[in-house]
Amino acid sequence: MLNRYETGEGTVSVHVVRSMMDIYDLRLDDVADMIRQARAKGWWKQYGVSDKDFVALETGASKVINYELAFVPGLLQTADYARAVFKSSRQSRPKEWIDNRLAVRLNRQERLTDDEHPQHLDAVVHEFALRTPVGGALVMRSQLQHLALINELPTVTLRVIAGTVVSNEAMTGGFTILDFPAGQPSISYLNHALGVDRQDKSELVEPARLRFAHLRSLALEPDESVTLIERVADELWV
Numbered sequence: 001m002l003n004r005y006e007t008g009e010g011t012v013s014v015h016v017v018r019s020m021m022d023i024y025d026l027r028l029d030d031v032a033d034m035i036r037q038a039r040a041k042g043w044w045k046q047y048g049v050s051d052k053d054f055v056a057l058e059t060g061a062s063k064v065i066n067y068e069l070a071f072v073p074g075l076l077q078t079a080d081y082a083r084a085v086f087k088s089s090r091q092s093r094p095k096e097w098i099d100n101r102l103a104v105r106l107n108r109q110e111r112l113t114d115d116e117h118p119q120h121l122d123a124v125v126h127e128f129a130l131r132t133p134v135g136g137a138l139v140m141r142s143q144l145q146h147l148a149l150i151n152e153l154p155t156v157t158l159r160v161i162a163g164t165v166v167s168n169e170a171m172t173g174g175f176t177i178l179d180f181p182a183g184q185p186s187i188s189y190l191n192h193a194l195g196v197d198r199q200d201k202s203e204l205v206e207p208a209r210l211r212f213a214h215l216r217s218l219a220l221e222p223d224e225s226v227t228l229i230e231r232v233a234d235e236l237w238v
Contacts, residue, residue, distance in 0.1 A: 005031060031198045032034065035172050040238075043059075043107065044056060047101070047104050048097075048100055049100075050184060057198075058178060060178075060180055060184075061119060061178040061179060063120045063122065063179040064119060064177075064179075066121065066122070066176045067174050067211075067212055068123045068129055068176075069126045069170070069171065070126075070132060071134070071174075072129055072134075072143060074105055074110075075112060075123075076141070076146070076147060076150055079102060079106060080093075080139045080143075081135055081140070082105050083102055084134045084136075086101055088134070104235050111171045113155070118155050119155065120155045121155060121157070122157050122212075123159070124160070124215050124216050125158065126161045127228065127232070128164050130160065131232060142234055144233035144236070147157045147229050148226050148230050151225070151226060157222060158225060159216060160220050160225040161185070161215065167215075169211060169214060173190070174190075174191075175187045175189065176188070176190075177205065177209055177212065185200050186209075187200045188204065188209075231234055
């Protein structure tokens with residue numbers, strides 16, 4: 001799988017390169033870019049993050065499709081909100097671990113405004129996440145104000161499912177789909193209470209894509225979503 005080479009998990013041979021070019025109809029420049037990426041040490045390693053972590057996969061993606069029920073998507077979290085999420089874990093984390101994870105999260109967000117290699121985000125968030133007081137009123141209000149402006153980025157589309165919408169599929173938890181350039185297979189990723197579920201076979205990824213399309217159809221349009229976000233923020237009197 002190409003993303004394994006991009007994240008440095010595999011060695012690229014001449015045979016593999018030729019096979020990739022034939023299968024994915026790649027140009028020599030495309031392959032050269034991937035080889036350079038494979039040889040480069042992942043930036044996340046300096047923060048103690050493994051090559052097998054979600055971050056390594058996401059870094060190679062050109063598009064992130066994300067549904068969240070309980071929290072604001074990581075790519076859209078403010079620093080204070082993210083820190084509050086990390087501190088809310090039942091497992092006590094040392095300050096260094098939290099600082100490293102926060103740095104990683106903020107680093108990930110830079111792709112959304114990268115002129116050379118931008119990453120696109122299509123996100124749907126349930127209103128429940130907007131009303132969960134992560135970090136308290138001050139932190140939450142700042143987070144909501146950030147979300148109200150995020151659709152102005154050309155790389156981001158944010159929609160909100162109103163709390164008045166009744167949908168079983170909307171209440172079963174969040175998930176992510178990563179789409180990659182040059183014809184690489186997409187990956188669906190689910191982080192749940194018992195671990196992580198990661199799939200890269202199309203027959204397993206496509207159901208997640210169909211579910212997201214359904215959830216997006218239930219959500220408000222981006223401008224209507226901003227109106228709802230601003231209304232929730234105004235309700236947070238500090």
